[in-house]
Amino acid sequence: MPDEDIIGLYNCxxxxxxxxxxxxxxxxxxxIADNILKNRDDSEELENDVYNTAWNSIPPAHPVSxxxxxxxxxxxxxxxxxSRSKAxxxxxxxxxxxxxxxxxxxxxxxxxxxxxx
Numbered sequence: 001m002p003d004e005d006i007i008g009l010y011n012c013x014x015x016x017x018x019x020x021x022x023x024x025x026x027x028x029x030x031x032i033a034d035n036i037l038k039n040r041d042d043s044e045e046l047e048n049d050v051y052n053t054a055w056n057s058i059p060p061a062h063p064v065s066x067x068x069x070x071x072x073x074x075x076x077x078x079x080x081x082x083s084r085s086k087a088x089x090x091x092x093x094x095x096x097x098x099x100x101x102x103x104x105x106x107x108x109x110x111x112x113x114x115x116x117x
Contacts, residue, residue, distance in 0.1 A: 003066040010058035018051050025067060029074045036078035037085075046081060050074045 001020055009017035029050050033043035050073050063069035 006066060007058060007063065010055065011062075013059070018055060021051060021054065021066070021070070022047075025070050028067065029070060032071060032074045033078050036075070036082055042081060042085075043078075046074065046077055049077055053077070 001024075006017055006020050006024070009020065026047065029047050030043050033046045034040065037043055037046065050070060053073050054070060057073075058069075061069075
């Protein structure tokens with residue numbers, strides 16, 4: 001089935017559009033996701049997110065090339081997910097708070113500590 005017909009199914013809100021997209025471009029979407037994420041589980045989850053995004057965005061948008069449209073969606077989503085996973089591995093906000101507690105001055109000053117001694 002040509003891309004124009006699949007896009008027509010999206011415009012008519014026919015669920016077969018998602019099935020046909022998966023049959024025609026599923027391997028293409030997974031390959032892009034695998035190359036960026038290097039994680040098969042994340043790639044499969046992202047593939048489903050791409051179908052959902054295409055379902056939600058095609059009625060207002062009318063892509064000239066469905067393959068390029070899906071490629072852009074998966075690439076952007078994969079880079080976003082990659083950035084989030086790397087930020088989480090760096091420790092996120094919890095590490096920052098822990099590091100900053102060492103920089104916060106204490107309530108006592110040098111003079112009061114010397115007087116106590």
